[in-house]
Amino acid sequence: MQWDSRAKIIFKQNWNDYHLFRIETPKIAVEARPGQFLMVRVSDTPYPLLRRPISIHSRERNALEIFFQVAGQGTALLSRKKEGETLDIIGPLGKEFIPDWEHLGIAYLIGGGRGIAPLYFLGKELKKLGAKVHVLYGGKTLADLPVKEKFKKAGLGMTCSTDDGSFGFHGFVTDLLENEIQKTTPQILFICGPNSMMKKAAELAAAHKIPARISLESMMGCGFGACWGCVKRIKKSDNGKWRKICEDGPVFWAEEIIWEEAE
Amino acid sequence: MQWDSRAKIIFKQNWNDYHLFRIETPKIAVEARPGQFLMVRVSDTPYPLLRRPISIHSRERNALEIFFQVAGQGTALLSRKKEGETLDIIGPLGKEFIPDWEHLGIAYLIGGGRGIAPLYFLGKELKKLGAKVHVLYGGKTLADLPVKEKFKKAGLGMTCSTDDGSFGFHGFVTDLLENEIQKTTPQILFICGPNSMMKKAAELAAAHKIPARISLESMMGCGFGACWGCVKRIKKSDNGKWRKICEDGPVFWAEEIIWEEAE
Amino acid sequence: MMIDLSVDLGFLKLRNPVLAASGTFGYGLEFAPFIDFDKIGGIVVKGLYFGPREGNPPPRLVETTGGLINAIGLQGVGVEKFSEEVLPKLRELDTAVIVNICGASDEEYIQVIEYLDRQEGVDAYELNISCPNVEKNGFCPALDPDTTGALVKQAKAAGRRPIIAKLSPNVTNIVEIARAAEDGGADGISLINTLLAMAVDVETRRPKLANIFGGLSGPAIKPIALRMTYQVATAVNIPVIGMGGIMTAADAIEFLIVGAKAVQVGTANFIDPASTMRIAGEMKDFCERKGIKKITELIGTIKI
Amino acid sequence: MMIDLSVDLGFLKLRNPVLAASGTFGYGLEFAPFIDFDKIGGIVVKGLYFGPREGNPPPRLVETTGGLINAIGLQGVGVEKFSEEVLPKLRELDTAVIVNICGASDEEYIQVIEYLDRQEGVDAYELNISCPNVEKNGFCPALDPDTTGALVKQAKAAGRRPIIAKLSPNVTNIVEIARAAEDGGADGISLINTLLAMAVDVETRRPKLANIFGGLSGPAIKPIALRMTYQVATAVNIPVIGMGGIMTAADAIEFLIVGAKAVQVGTANFIDPASTMRIAGEMKDFCERKGIKKITELIGTIKI
């Protein structure tokens, strides 16, 4: 974990509500692993008070990328930062996506909306580790799939879905996953998106006995284990006690998650 | 009084801590009189909570200029606004500088630091009314006199002073005033600056029996008479009761002010 | 969609649940350049003592993070001047007018009520038993249930108009005070007044307010105000008017959901002088978006 | 200029007046990546019950304007695990260690103290009689002077270490509670704990916290905290430790000026994890600029 109070925004791109920043932060970049996140200070005033958790979207040499959707005042303020300005960030935080396996085989990455954020970094790393990576990227409509080209450029297989059929498969990304599971047998799933989507994907994983890694969200006070604010009940771990999403997660095995309590 | 929530910053200039904005705001501009002020919203978040009072520095057709010094978080945030951005302003507020006299004669304008702000608009209007205007502009050092050239360009007589002698007269602007009073006999003084300076100038005015108009500052909750927060004790008016600086001022006759209570 | 924003307090029907809070709206007319009075529920005018009152010496205001501390000390013109100069103009406005009643003694509250009772154009009295910046130590009747009950009872007996008791948040048990007001015969309860607060200038080591203490208002206090409104609304049977830090319709709706029948908007008026009207408008938009036909469908519907 | 930041609480000497507040600093070690422990006055570790404790269900946090509402409900590992796994590591740090003591009953407070009394490496106990988010209605011993006095007395008798009573702001008369703690034998007083608060999600109409109520902290509450610290510091003869919304050295110095001998920094640690160390550093800069040689020259020097 490092603290970089002067991480410089060296590149910015946006598509409506979605924003991508490339941030120069050598010390954090060198430690970063896919699935980990940053705690970002979005303002230098007391409003909003807390930092915001944002996943690491990509590592580009001594820089990291974040990809986020405006969800409220904090992310709105963040989106207004300009190239050349600096950010105050703490990271990398939390546990990484990739399990400590000898062989990864066919990996499916399922991302919905802003949930695609950590999957790009993950996909690239999995590929390096020799996995066969296929990404399923879903959104309400075409405009929710802004970074799809990026995956293809990185040589990662991708199928898209939209709820309204405006692009790719017409339907939910979990329907797409169901179709895919009929065709191939993934060795592992990596899932990030809205809870409803993750829950459905986890059910599919369970039904087909495919191990699945899931990234949970939670309100975070600190991001580094000090406030006990981000807990959710996680099965197995420590006899079903509340676990800190920031420290023990955000990534868990699908079967550890108690969905009724994951809201 | 008008409310313009989309007054556009069309020009910006700055000298270290001092900033000048030209703001397009036709409805407020048309009503503006020298000595009046604006209530400016410096942020679109709840921090800082209140608007900030800023004098009208100049009217340029359908635009107004403000000239301000960074004094804290609010003015610092204001200073970071960019050309093309809009401001939410209410104004013009308060009473104007110029008394309802037939003939103004020789008018001396005494401004210290950011207190110079309203005197430019005032000087130009006085000149239009046929007064002979001379401005005394004081600061700690040369850097505190950023707008001095402007006055000369507008054909307003000006003498500068600096406490450290780095430019113009070496000493306080009130010493300069004392010298000037020996030489000519001003018919009226207009004074704006730190309280200590204004108090000294008011004493000189009293000693030489020169009527003097003084612009007071105060913490303001609303700026338009609704909160009763900005009061100071003013002699004569209403039997020495607290008067609202925002509504009954900010400009008063020097002899009305009770200096011990003007802090 | 036609949306019905009206609420009925029993003793008073309001066009919509948004009132302007006492002391933050002058005598009302100050806001004529900014709002249409027929687009808000009503106004609660600045606290009135019997005679004119000087208020506290300045400085009277300090800004804090998300908040404002004031120690105005209820400067005002007194009932007589109010009745002669202000009330006739307020009568012409198409909006409910509630007068905030102050007193340095029980007798003074009664005097004010008796005087106003002889005037037309007042819809209700809000008994300000909760101003923290009049007495130096922040004392006010609403800190004690017995004092509250007794004063409300006297006030109720003295006048012909509905009495809304305005409570102080500076208490251990707000429910106890609210019940005392109810038992004393209050027709409604409004809360919260400001929280007793302080700020110090580290350069001069002086309190930032001449009065040393003042009352904290603004968004900073909203979570406390909402909690107390919830506690009181679930404990009494008279209508509750909630306030404290309301800046947006969402804020106001939180108060309705926990059981307030109406809300007051205070400090927000200084920043956005059209707050009351804007919030009423946003409330309508909210109802439209959520398919709510009557605003009363929201009141007290918190899901625990 | 050599500046002496040290303060003497009587029962405990601190390198400087800046302590980390309980519950916002984990068990201390979480902050090792961010601060040098020998640059702060000390740490107050997270509230400890006798046994491990689950705490409240999530959501446990809500952000508000300038504030944070928490309903952690004192999740923790219990004294045994703390003494075995955490305390040995804390002993190696060159900083004062104060343990925040909790109990679901008077007996449990005593049990915790008796257990910790057998451990080394604890400098004082802070009796947490003021947590608003354990019982559903926000009840805690510090709401009542008698309960406070009695509990402090028992705690004092049970253990060999100094007792700091941590007070709740959710009371009508903070001075009365402080005096009760003093009379009960407390060696010091710390205040304030959080203000009982609430927030509602207008979309779902549910409370934003599973516990319904939580405690409000952060800069929003500073003006209330400072007022209470002033009231208590001028009323008792034991040292007072002030807290509530401290983000900068200027904030901390306000508390010293009104009479606090030391301060605690809470919520600020989440935003700037080096807050405690930074504030101590800024305090030194302030003294330098003002020509103050000893920080104690500031304490209680408010000019009224």
Ligand SMILES: Cc1cc2nc3c(=O)[nH]c(=O)nc-3n(C[C@H](O)[C@H](O)[C@H](O)COP(=O)(O)OP(=O)(O)OC[C@H]3O[C@@H](n4cnc5c(N)ncnc54)[C@H](O)[C@@H]3O)c2cc1C
């Ligand atoms: C580990 C982690 C990684 C994340 N990575 C990304 C990412 O890469 N890109 C991205 O766009 N978003 C990401 N998020 C979500 C992001 O943190 C929230 O959208 C953001 O905090 C909302 O802040 P706000 O001020 O804009 O909205 P607010 O006004 O605070 O809230 C708007 C909505 O967002 C919800 N929200 C607030 N805080 C959080 C939070 N900490 N987690 C989840 N929901 C929250 C609120 O309940 C509310 O519904 C991540 C969250 C977590 C926990």
Ligand SMILES: Cc1cc2nc3c(=O)[nH]c(=O)nc-3n(C[C@H](O)[C@H](O)[C@H](O)COP(=O)(O)OP(=O)(O)OC[C@H]3O[C@@H](n4cnc5c(N)ncnc54)[C@H](O)[C@@H]3O)c2cc1C
């Ligand atoms: C009628 C009027 C006209 C003004 N015109 C100008 C102008 O043209 N140019 C200019 O630079 N400044 C002007 N000021 C002063 C300006 O309003 C303050 O500097 C500003 O409000 C400080 O805000 P802040 O957030 O930057 O500082 P804060 O952090 O709020 O305070 C910094 C310092 O400024 C003082 N201060 C805060 N608010 C006010 C206030 N309303 N009036 C006076 N002092 C205050 C504080 O006590 C503190 O010492 C004027 C003030 C008034 C009352």
Ligand SMILES: Cc1cc2nc3c(=O)[nH]c(=O)nc-3n(C[C@H](O)[C@H](O)[C@H](O)COP(=O)(O)O)c2cc1C
């Ligand atoms: C400047 C000011 C003056 C006030 N004067 C009064 C008053 O005269 N009578 C009263 O009952 N409340 C008074 N209040 C309290 C408000 O009516 C309201 O209860 C409080 O400010 C909380 O609401 P808010 O956070 O929306 O401002 C005053 C508040 C402020 C800020």
Ligand SMILES: Cc1cc2nc3c(=O)[nH]c(=O)nc-3n(C[C@H](O)[C@H](O)[C@H](O)COP(=O)(O)O)c2cc1C
């Ligand atoms: C997340 C959180 C957890 C807390 N846990 C405790 C606790 O265990 N014991 C305690 O006495 N106070 C606890 N507090 C209260 C703080 O110690 C402090 O009194 C309060 O937050 C006010 O200070 P602040 O505004 O600087 O945060 C907690 C506060 C927060 C925000």
Ligand code: FES
């Ligand atoms: S966010 Fe603070 S412990 Fe997880």
Ligand code: FES
């Ligand atoms: S600033 Fe509100 S009355 Fe003057």
